[in-house]
Amino acid sequence: MAGKYTLVGISGSLRRDSYSTAILRTLAEAIAEQATTVIADIGSIPHYNADLDTDDAPAPVRLLKQQIARADGLIVVSAEFNHGIPGVLKNAIDWASRPVFKSPLRDKPVLIVTESPAFTGGVRAQYQLRETLVSTLARPVPTPEIVIGAVQTKVAGGRLTDRAAIDFAVAAIDVLFHEIDQLHAALTA
Numbered sequence: 001m002a003g004k005y006t007l008v009g010i011s012g013s014l015r016r017d018s019y020s021t022a023i024l025r026t027l028a029e030a031i032a033e034q035a036t037t038v039i040a041d042i043g044s045i046p047h048y049n050a051d052l053d054t055d056d057a058p059a060p061v062r063l064l065k066q067q068i069a070r071a072d073g074l075i076v077v078s079a080e081f082n083h084g085i086p087g088v089l090k091n092a093i094d095w096a097s098r099p100v101f102k103s104p105l106r107d108k109p110v111l112i113v114t115e116s117p118a119f120t121g122g123v124r125a126q127y128q129l130r131e132t133l134v135s136t137l138a139r140p141v142p143t144p145e146i147v148i149g150a151v152q153t154k155v156a157g158g159r160l161t162d163r164a165a166i167d168f169a170v171a172a173i174d175v176l177f178h179e180i181d182q183l184h185a186a187l188t189a
Contacts, residue, residue, distance in 0.1 A: 005035035005177060008071040012078025012089035012125075014043045017158070019115050019151045020077040023169075026160040027075060027113075030170050034177065037075070040067050042092040053098055061095045068096055069104035072180045074138075075173070077113040078129060080122035085129050097136040105138040109179040111172055113146040121147025141179050143172040 009028060011021040021039070028037035044060040052058060057065075068074065078089055097103045112129050114122030126147060130140045146169050148154060154162035 005072045005180060006070060007035045007037040007176075008067045008074050009037050009039040010042060010074060010076045010089070010092065011039065012076065012086045014088055018079075019148075019155050020079050022155045022158050023113060023115060023148065023151075023160045024075065024077045025158065026166060027077075027169055027173065029159075030166060031173055035173075038067055038071070040064055040092075042088055045088075045092055045095055048091055048094040053095075057095075064092060064096055065104050068108060071108070072184075073109040073111070073176050075111045075113065075176070076129065076133075077115065078122065078125055080114060080116045080118075080120075080125035083124040085125045085132070089129075090132065093132055093136065101137070103136060105133070105136040107137065107139055107183065109139045109141055109176055109183060111141045111143070111146070111176040113148070113169055113172075115148040115151040117150065117152050119149040121149035121151070123147050139179065139183075141172065141176045143175045146172050 009024040011018055011024050013020040024039060046058055078085055096105050110133050112126055114126040116122040123145060126145050133140050148165050154160060154165060160166055
């Protein structure tokens with residue numbers, strides 16, 4: 001692909017000092033020469049309600065869908081809550097997945113990263129998030145799972161500080177870029 005990639009980053013946590021957001025910021029900075037990353041605000045999206053799912057959907061929903069539609073790919077970073085993904089993230093995905101078969105998530109390459117204070121690094125949320133994204137017809141990138149355990153010891157000053165985790169995630173972002181290039185090539189062939 002010629003030029004920079006355009007990515008949307010989605011953090012599954014709303015907390016001001018969120019580990020997920022810190023990881024997302026760090027990754028966006030690490031790939032800044034290759035990609036422009038917009039971090040979406042999912043905190044203002046209302047609970048999904050089909051009665052509101054019209055052409056005049058709430059403004060935060062329209063913005064998220066526009067951001068995803070304009071992006072070449074997504075990076076989703078999430079904590080694990082009670083062995084699953086946070087409700088706020090599932091809600092944002094539910095909104096973005098509409099209309100069925102024509103949503104901005106359809107065929108969108110997505111890199112998944114999970115984190116947790118537990119040593120498991122959110123592996124159960126990783127699986128649940130992958131399954132949810134596949135059901136929206138998004139394209140989770142085929143990489144080894146990027147899980148960051150004991151995250152509280154690896155984030156400082158609002159940034160991920162663990163070099164091994166950063167390098168592992170950046171290598172997976174290269175796979176995301178490859179998937180984007182493959183998709184663009186198929187669409188222009």
